[in-house]
Amino acid sequence: MNTAPSNDDKKNRPARSDLLASAHSAAVQADVLALLADPATARICLDIAEDASRAIGGRMAAAHVGADPKAMIAAPEELELQMLRELHEGSPRERWEHVERLFEEWRTLRPDRREILLDDCRGDIDRCVSGECRETALVVTACHGNMDTRDAFHDLLFNERKLVLVPPSNEYAGDLVRHILIGWKPHPYAHGAVVAARRWLAAAGQITVLCVNDKAGGRYQQTARELLAELGLKGNIVAIRSEDRPVAETILDFAGSVGATCLLTGAFKHSYFLELFLGRVTRHLLAHTTLPLMMKH
Numbered sequence: 098m099n100t101a102p103s104n105d106d107k108k109n110r111p112a113r114s115d116l117l118a119s120a121h122s123a124a125v126q127a128d129v130l131a132l133l134a135d136p137a138t139a140r141i142c143l144d145i146a147e148d149a150s151r152a153i154g155g156r157m158a159a160a161h162v163g164a165d166p167k168a169m170i171a172a173p174e175e176l177e178l179q180m181l182r183e184l185h186e187g188s189p190r191e192r193w194e195h196v197e198r199l200f201e202e203w204r205t206l207r208p209d210r211r212e213i214l215l216d217d218c219r220g221d222i223d224r225c226v227s228g229e230c231r232e233t234a235l236v237v238t239a240c241h242g243n244m245d246t247r248d249a250f251h252d253l254l255f256n257e258r259k260l261v262l263v264p265p266s267n268e269y270a271g272d273l274v275r276h277i278l279i280g281w282k283p284h285p286y287a288h289g290a291v292v293a294a295r296r297w298l299a300a301a302g303q304i305t306v307l308c309v310n311d312k313a314g315g316r317y318q319q320t321a322r323e324l325l326a327e328l329g330l331k332g333n334i335v336a337i338r339s340e341d342r343p344v345a346e347t348i349l350d351f352a353g354s355v356g357a358t359c360l361l362t363g364a365f366k367h368s369y370f371l372e373l374f375l376g377r378v379t380r381h382l383l384a385h386t387t388l389p390l391m392m393k394h
Contacts, residue, residue, distance in 0.1 A: 120158070121160075121229075123156070123213075124229050125229070125232055126232060127158035128155030128157070128234050128235065129146050129149045129156070129158075129233070129235045129236075130158055130159070131143050131157070131237045132159075132229065132236050132238040132253070133159060133161045133199075133200070133238075134161070134163060134245035134249045135242035135246040136196050137242055139199045140199060141264040141269050142237045142238060143200070144271075145264050145389055147210075148273040149297065152273060153296045158215075159216070160216040160229040160230075162219070162225040162229060162245060162249055163192050163219045163222075164189065164248070165220050166189075168219060169221050192245075216229060222245060223252045227252070230257055233259065234260065234296070235297070237261075237263075238250060238261060238263065240383050241266075258393065259393070260392075261391070263391075265386055265387045266384075267387050270358070272358050273297075273359050274300050274301045275302045276304075277294075277303070277304050277305075277358070278348075278355065278361070279304065279307065280309070280348050280360065280362035281317060281320075283316060283317060283321075286363035288324065289393050290361060290362060290391070291324060291361065294393075295328050295330070297359075297391070298332075298361075303333075304325075304332030305332060305334075306325070306333070306335070307335050307348060308334065309339050311336045315336065321334050322334060335351075337351065343377070345379075345385070348362075349382070352388060359388055359389045359391060360389070360390050361391040363392065363394070364379050364392035379392070
């Protein structure tokens with residue numbers, strides 16, 4: 098049987114340049130964007146982005162970003178480092194094609210995914226991230242993985258100041274907004290994260306605000322009540338002491354005890370370089386959470 102496409106099929110099929118233009122437009126206008134820089138985490142990012150989009154009745158899109166030394170303006174050392182990656186990870190084009198195959202496999206599993214498009218941007222990572230995510234409300238991406246993943250995650254948080262949803266290190270259990278746990282401290286970075294996540298909090302089946310090591314007089318709890326009221330949200334507010342344990346470990350243990358399905362927190366209290374030395378809580382959460390972690394710097 099001849100399975101080759103007919104001439105009419107070729108005429109009716111959109112040109113690849115047209116498809117990529119449509120995909121870029123969809124990515125820029127999406128409410129939730131799955132940012133795929135590493136094939137190893139592409140599937141879990143797509144699954145979580147789909148749930149996040151459905152929770153608010155929003156639009157989802159996907160985009161691949163990857164460094165390409167041929168289209169970068171960088172120091173010679175950086176270009177050489179990028180070219181050395183090809184020995185283990187393949188060329189920029191091969192990495193893109195790997196992500197594209199995984200996306201198409203994911204998309205064909207359900208008919209309602211046919212409208213979801215995948216964009217591609219290769220060159221300077223910071224330029225690609227900025228171009229793909231400038232209007233997106235929530236970006237789903239991994240924080241650990243290949244160099245592109247780490248660079249994109251840094252740009253999203255510290256340069257674009259986006260609300261980011263990071264997949265857990267283990268499998269994704271689903272039911273993203275059934276029970277959102279907010280790790281709360283009255284600081285601008287935490288306040289900004291809660292405000293940015295309001296649409297997902299409004300869709301949550303249950304909200305719990307956790308105040309660890311509250312001050313005398315209950316300032317953490319009081320500011321949490323005020324913020325929930327300001328945003329028109331209802332939730333339980335719980336105060337506990339970490340005692341002699343790390344705060345991040347206390348938060349994760351509590352999340353497990355109450356059956357939380359997503360953890361929302363402010364990310365990295367300090368600047369990027371200070372966080373290399375002082376960002377203990379955020380780094381511990383990113384390294385050890387078994388829940389999707391929603392955060393904003």
